Amino acid sequence: MRKKIVAGNWKMNLSKSEALALYQSVDAQNPANEVELIVFPSAIYLDSLKKLDGKLKIGVQNFHPAESGAFTGENSITQIKDLGAEYVLIGHSERRMYFNEDGAFLKEKVDAALQHDVKIIFCCGEPLSIREMNAQDYFVEQQLIESLFHLSNYAMERIIIAYEPIWAIGTGKTASSDQAEAMHAAIRGFIEKQYGKNTAEKISILYGGSCNASNASELFACENVDGGLIGGAALKANDFLQIAKSF
Numbered sequence: 001m002r003k004k005i006v007a008g009n010w011k012m013n014l015s016k017s018e019a020l021a022l023y024q025s026v027d028a029q030n031p032a033n034e035v036e037l038i039v040f041p042s043a044i045y046l047d048s049l050k051k052l053d054g055k056l057k058i059g060v061q062n063f064h065p066a067e068s069g070a071f072t073g074e075n076s077i078t079q080i081k082d083l084g085a086e087y088v089l090i091g092h093s094e095r096r097m098y099f100n101e102d103g104a105f106l107k108e109k110v111d112a113a114l115q116h117d118v119k120i121i122f123c124c125g126e127p128l129s130i131r132e133m134n135a136q137d138y139f140v141e142q143q144l145i146e147s148l149f150h151l152s153n154y155a156m157e158r159i160i161i162a163y164e165p166i167w168a169i170g171t172g173k174t175a176s177s178d179q180a181e182a183m184h185a186a187i188r189g190f191i192e193k194q195y196g197k198n199t200a201e202k203i204s205i206l207y208g209g210s211c212n213a214s215n216a217s218e219l220f221a222c223e224n225v226d227g228g229l230i231g232g233a234a235l236k237a238n239d240f241l242q243i244a245k246s247f
């Protein structure tokens with residue numbers, strides 16, 4: 001059975017005390033079910049959150065693939081691992097769009113994280129213009145080819161994928177469960193074509209984009225949807241926990 005995962009991307013939100021309070025509140029009510037819960041706070045809070053010693057897993061939203069060097073303002077994978085990050089987000093559309101992270105750069109990040117044994121949630125997803133041309137499958141497959149399909153089967157099986165249609169992120173416009181399932185099944189098909197059925201069946205594929213406490217059950221009921229990557233709704237403990245109980 002594939003791992004069920006609900007991850008909260010806190011983006012550039014919350015003061016330190018708010019981040020600590022949110023972490024503690026979610027951790028205290030963490031439903032002891034089989035769902036893996038992860039939060040992605042601002043990297044500057046990592047150390048303080050880790051010291052709370054909770055069960056809720058912690059990751060970072062960004063890092064630089066170089067081991068060290070003159071990259072002003074950046075943190076290396078070794079540094080964030082040192083502070084206790086177990087997961088990283090790679091390929092989020094906001095990083096692709098606002099920070100010009102392209103497929104080749106994301107591939108370097110994938111390799112760096114794997115090399116240091118940090119787990120990856122790799123985000124993919126099409127903008128509205130591509131969806132309007134009905135070219136989303138081709139677009140997403142290219143994103144996977146560019147940054148992931150150089151990996152061995154063994155490495156690929158350690159990747160978690162998040163499908164996040166850009167037109168649904170932060171817009172309140174969710175993909176319908178049919179649209180989500182169609183793309184998740186297509187993604188699993190691309191992986192199967194490259195790596196075989198056995199590997200494809202092991203990989204968790206999360207949905208992201210205006211997923212909330214009201215629509216999570218319908219999305220998570222889809223055969224190929226193994227959880228969610230949650231933005232706005234992850235900033236409220238009760239909403240996030242409600243989503244985690246939506247399987």
Ligand code: PGA
Pocket residue numbers: 009164168169170171172208209210211229230231232233
């Ligand atoms: P959203 O963000 O849930 O606020 O749409 C999702 C994401 O960007 O990961």
